[in-house]
Amino acid sequence: MSALSSVTAQLTGTLGPDRVITDRQRLRTYECDGLAQYKVVPGLVVLARDADDVRTTVRACAEHQVPFVARGSGTGLSGGALPQAEGVLVVMSQMRQIREIDIENQRAVVDPGVINLQLTGATSPDGYYFAPDPSSQSVCSIGGNVAENSGGAHCLKYGFxxxxxxxxDLVTPAGELVEIGGTAPDPPGYDLLGALVGSEGTLGVVTSVTVRxxxxxxxxxxxxxxxxxxxxxxAATSAIIAAGVVPAAIEMMDALAIEAAEAAVHCGYPDGAGAVLVIELDGHAADVAGEFDEVxxxxQDNGAFETRVAADDVERALIWKGRKSAFAAVGRISPDYIVQDGVIPRTALPTVLRQIADLGAEHGVRVANVFHAGDGNLHPLxxxxxxxxxxVERAEEVAGGILDLCITNGGSITGEHGVGSDKAKYMPRMFTEDDLDTMQAVRCAFDPDHVSNPGKVFPTPRLCGERPGRQQGAHPLQEAGVAEVF
Amino acid sequence: MSALSSVTAQLTGTLGPDRVITDRQRLRTYECDGLAQYKVVPGLVVLARDADDVRTTVRACAEHQVPFVARGSGTGLSGGALPQAEGVLVVMSQMRQIREIDIENQRAVVDPGVINLQLTGATSPDGYYFAPDPSSQSVCSIGGNVAENSGGAHCLKYGFxxxxxxxxDLVTPAGELVEIGGTAPDPPGYDLLGALVGSEGTLGVVTSVTVRxxxxxxxxxxxxxxxxxxxxxxAATSAIIAAGVVPAAIEMMDALAIEAAEAAVHCGYPDGAGAVLVIELDGHAADVAGEFDEVxxxxQDNGAFETRVAADDVERALIWKGRKSAFAAVGRISPDYIVQDGVIPRTALPTVLRQIADLGAEHGVRVANVFHAGDGNLHPLxxxxxxxxxxVERAEEVAGGILDLCITNGGSITGEHGVGSDKAKYMPRMFTEDDLDTMQAVRCAFDPDHVSNPGKVFPTPRLCGERPGRQQGAHPLQEAGVAEVF
Structure with missing residues (x-):
């Protein structure tokens, strides 16, 4: 009996057959997330109802050394929820209850499967919302947002x-349920929250999220x-930021992205624009008025030949429609496209955009640019x-080359989509071996057997070493270097 | 030859005798930090000039299994830089150069010994500053701020x-120099920055800091x-926050604290006040004007019988003088005092303050309260x-009891002073054994031999276990539970 068969039998027994999917046809539904270029049919799917189900599943996997992958709504764009053929996919989407809303302390406690906009819907009657706004926010889960440290157009002001x-609450890869952080600011001990948010499922499975x-x-x-x-x-973007104004969003689109958006949704962007900025200000009325004049x-000081201000929600929606539909709209002007995600220091924007144009020209590949200009997060299409x-090879070369440009200009290989399956190979371009070893030492602390979403984030998983230090000067990270698991 | 003697001989040889202090009289200078109730004369002091010195020192310590403690300006209030009698104290205060100021990208790179206000002094001519503002900011080092995740009066708006x-840049306990994070937002891989900031020297020694x-x-x-x-x-504080105004600071002082401040600095706070609030608004002029009206x-809506607005910098300084001198001023009304540090949810303030008063009355001990009301960070004196x-025993019982009140009201045992030597014993009141084990698993990943600031933060350091997982279902955290190092 294979290890996976043992886990399947065990979980079918404890969770009941309706929580466990083994039918090949049904398993196929889960073969990829939002990045459809990678596909793997999972060995088994568990539909978790609560933290106990997650713990039971993870314990069975730990016992039999079977890998597991947690999945929320499956909207991720880096293949972070790509299943394992000989592993278990833990589907969190049925854990979708908002457990507590504490308006006075500006906190909510939610299940990981709660949809991003669901929480905003539940709190907006009281005048509050959940700020992170990935463009998939009407379908993506908050657990997924935690795994990928999701951002969005309004992260410039509100953060990731x-x-x-x-x-x-986290079920560790050994099946223990631990609480990390809480409602108070700055709890004592290590701030493991920061390390867990954005760890892309490699340190365990989150079963409850307390949010601001x-x-x-x-x-x-x-x-x-x-x-x-x-x-x-x-230049206008830089001038606005330098003036100390922090708009909720500053989005930029170049001529090709504008052309695509016009073709698709007729958003009526200014004729002949080589670039548009969508700038949103929010806050107290008096603040917004002052910032508006500055913006x-x-x-105008930097050559805007046309500016429009949304007079009402309908006009606001139209302005955003062009921006938000840009990814899909590109389908109007090209049969296929790759959405890249990278970051550069804001001040390097003009340089990098020129370099991207050169790179595309060199390979005979068109690149449309749509991005969060305020914080230098690029999304070249x-x-x-x-x-x-x-x-496809030429396009992939250009897409990879763009990441190199981001790195050489002091930026990074992902702004908000994560590393996942897609970008693990680029990690050594950004980090030294010592840097990656230090990260993996933490991974080993949580998941010494590499059962929690293996193969993601790190290009070469390392064997978690023997207890070091008794030999003088030796260190687990150095020792681990001698052997690779896969 | 003891391990420490070997390290002393080795470092005297490589760093030169003027970088290494062995004279008992001179060593005594470093016997404590800002928390003078704990004193230990270090076995050896190294005055580091650069990252290489730190690496050399840490490697020598790792080789001989000798503990080391990093120390900045020694202003910490939890004994985080308390030396080890058989260990090395690495003094960072000579690494005090600002390496780079990049105004356009709003970043600076500094040595860890740079003084908090030194950086603000260097950047304010260009219209910028370093926001964290512990009350020791004229003397405390940025490396120390990183170790303790320091806050200050203005953390309500600006964060820790x-x-x-x-x-x-970090020298790991094995003596490797690694780079964590950088200038770009949200780099890929684990966000170890969060775990390192506030780790109180237990994960290595920071040799360079890039700040916003x-x-x-x-x-x-x-x-x-x-x-x-x-x-x-x-109630006024809650109303202000609930209205969506985020002042730069909301500080509260109770009657006893006001009495002490008046006796010391004649700050002229309103007669007969049972409590005062110091509220500071900052930002764009138009924003501040709008927020001012709301505040x-x-x-007034919540019973303020007198409000004063500082007309100029002199009046502002006078208002702050009362608040900032409060700790020292308490010396005017009491020969001795303990400064406690805890956090509660802001909405629990009235309840907890009543409970503190009851606790004090029960033990015949007076407690003055001075605190960051906006984020519920209490500093009872x-x-x-x-x-x-x-x-002293009664006072310590009350001080400990206050932490219990913080915990039972959903808060935590330290807001900004850290755990250090002082509060390690309280950690199990806040965290389960699994929670502490999970934190220590991370510690083991960096420092399996417990040489980096041992004895701080965690009440019972655990043996970093053998490589687990080959036995089915076993886990390092569980296995480690069987043995304690000290």
């Missing part, structure tokens, strides 16, 4: 998921500004036609 | 040190409001007279 999580709620702004003002060039739009001034010989 | 650090710079506010407005009772002041409204029989 990690800035909004104050506590987690944010006050809904009194006023929101949305500005659309058309510029002749990316350089002008970049308009810096846009690399266009290709799969029916053309060698097109 | 952890919110302002984007990268660290914050724009100096255009306008600052400081309000002093007198209330008849703590309850009224607490005044909520103060427990007064006693050491010349009275049993007084």
């Amino acid at each position: 998921t990690t800035n909004h999580v104050t506590g987690l 709620l944010t006050r809904l702004p009194q006023e929101v003002r949305t500005i659309l500004a058309g510029f002749r060039s990316i350089d002008d739009a970049g 308009m001034h810096h846009c 690399v266009l290709f036609d799969d029916s053309e010989e060698g097109a | 040190t952890t919110n302002h650090v984007t990268g660290l 710079l914050t724009r100096l506010p255009q306008e600052v407005r400081t309000i002093l409001a007198g209330f008849r009772s703590i309850d009224d002041a607490g 005044m409204h909520h103060c 427990v007064l006693f007279d050491d010349s009275e029989e049993g007084a």
